[in-house]
Amino acid sequence: xxxxxxxxxxxxxxxxxxxxxxxxxxxxxxxxxxxxxxxxxxxxxxxxxxxxxxxxxxxxxxxxxxxxxxxxxxxxxxxxxxxxxxxxxxxxxxxxxxxxxxxxxxxxxxxxxxxxxxxxxxxxxxxxxxxxxxxxxxxxxxxxxxxxxxxxxxxxxxxxxxxxxxxxxxxxxxxxxxxxxxxxxxxxxxxxxxxxxxxxxxxxxxxxxxxxxxxxxxxxxxxxxxxxxxxxxxxxxxxxxxxxxxxxxxxxxxxxxxxxxxxxxxxxxxxxxxxxxxxxxxxxxxxxxxxxxxxxxxxxxxxxxxxxxxxxxxxxxxxxxxxxxxxxxxxxxxxxxxxxxxxxxxxxxxxxxxxxxxxxxxxxxxxxxxxxxxxxxxxxxxxxxxxxxxxxxxxxxxxxxxxxxxxxxxxxxxxxxxxxxxxxxxx
Numbered sequence: 001x002x003x004x005x006x007x008x009x010x011x012x013x014x015x016x017x018x019x020x021x022x023x024x025x026x027x028x029x030x031x032x033x034x035x036x037x038x039x040x041x042x043x044x045x046x047x048x049x050x051x052x053x054x055x056x057x058x059x060x061x062x063x064x065x066x067x068x069x070x071x072x073x074x075x076x077x078x079x080x081x082x083x084x085x086x087x088x089x090x091x092x093x094x095x096x097x098x099x100x101x102x103x104x105x106x107x108x109x110x111x112x113x114x115x116x117x118x119x120x121x122x123x124x125x126x127x128x129x130x131x132x133x134x135x136x137x138x139x140x141x142x143x144x145x146x147x148x149x150x151x152x153x154x155x156x157x158x159x160x161x162x163x164x165x166x167x168x169x170x171x172x173x174x175x176x177x178x179x180x181x182x183x184x185x186x187x188x189x190x191x192x193x194x195x196x197x198x199x200x201x202x203x204x205x206x207x208x209x210x211x212x213x214x215x216x217x218x219x220x221x222x223x224x225x226x227x228x229x230x231x232x233x234x235x236x237x238x239x240x241x242x243x244x245x246x247x248x249x250x251x252x253x254x255x256x257x258x259x260x261x262x263x264x265x266x267x268x269x270x271x272x273x274x275x276x277x278x279x280x281x282x283x284x285x286x287x288x289x290x291x292x293x294x295x296x297x298x299x300x301x302x303x304x305x306x307x308x309x310x311x312x313x314x315x316x317x318x319x320x321x322x323x324x325x326x327x328x329x330x331x332x333x334x335x336x337x338x339x340x341x342x343x344x345x346x347x348x349x350x351x352x353x354x355x356x357x358x359x360x361x362x363x364x365x366x367x368x369x370x371x372x373x374x375x376x377x378x379x380x381x382x383x384x385x386x387x388x389x390x391x392x393x394x395x396x397x398x399x400x401x402x403x404x405x406x407x408x409x410x411x412x413x414x415x416x417x418x419x420x421x422x423x424x425x426x427x
Contacts, residue, residue, distance in 0.1 A: 098202030098203065102144060103188070104130050316349060
């Protein structure tokens with residue numbers, strides 16, 4: 001049985017906590033896309049951890065955690081995260097890095113940084129983690145697979161070919177010193193040694209696990225709005241953030257995918273560029289207050305530390321996000337952060353050129369959209385840690401039911417705090 005946990009919105013929805021919760025009942029957890037450009041924050045018995053490369057099942061000794069073929073593997077950050085777990089007293093996790101996954105190279109980070117500098121005021125708000133150059137190279141067939149590390153003559157030849165092209169950009173577009181393929185080769189031999197205990201055939205492992213009736217959890221990064229095909233192009237990431245891609249990046253058959261849990265936060269947040277359309281955004285003092293109260297330590301990027309843009313819950317975007325994910329259920333997170341408000345608005349439509357629509361538009365129209373709100377009464381009390389739905393204030397119950405009606409997918413989990421068991425399970 002395969003379940004997927006993915007984001008309905010712009011990322012930062014609280015997927016790490018939900019994955020951690022479901023990993024407790026899973027045999028295998030797979031990161032199927034993305035790199036170290038976004039993080040999942042988990043608060044567990046060992047403390048507070050921000051994971052960027054590792055799957056969120058690493059806190060359970062019974063779980064095998066796979067880095068799938070769709071991931072951009074930043075080896076230095078992978079090793080640093082393993083060290084942070086060890087220092088935090090976490091038992092050594094079971095980790096398998098698929099031999100077909102590709103390596104995020106030092107020049108990917110450099111190119112990402114140089115390109116954002118070149119674009120200046122028209123930059124896309126990249127985290128400068130090398131993600132766009134990595135996936136560009138992957139699909140242009142210029143990537144380095146982990147299995148390439150075990151054929152040194154082939155590896156050096158590929159690096160020389162790659163540097164020949166990259167150095168044209170480096171010298172003539174970015175005006176930087178050229179890359180040295182031999183220095184890169186030496187660095188990759190260091191990566192080879194560091195990865196040696198973890199590399200294996202993740203695809204065969206997963207198929208064998210499914211034949212044995214094991215439970216597999218696919219863990220997605222970011223959310224629907226960041227998908228390069230169906231998101232808010234060009235303000236997207238460069239890997240597919242949808243559950244459907246989990247069958248490719250996770251190496252599981254499409255027929256095995258049974259449940260898609262879409263995570264959506266009880267208000268909106270977006271760590272992206274200020275030039276991206278964000279229809280329900282709250283600015284000024286209202287935005288600052290929600291940002292301060294949001295999340296478990298305020299709304300700041302787990303990877304970048306950048307302050308996130310925040311706003312009212314956007315039911316138009318969330319309904320679309322759930323639709324393209326194929327959501328079978330929704331986990332609503334961070335509802336406890338709204339207890340200070342007298343009234344809470346929900347965006348239920350977009351006004352575009354004088355007409356109101358409930359359908360999420362393409363990017364050029366999104367730029368012209370204005371939010372249409374319905375206002376609900378707040379509950380004006382602390383609800384953190386409540387684990388039974390009928391113990392919530394009536395106003396909070398009605399807020400959940402209102403959102404469920406708007407997004408047209410059943411809400412089966414309500415998170416009432418950042419800790420592992422601050423959860424209302426409505427299954």
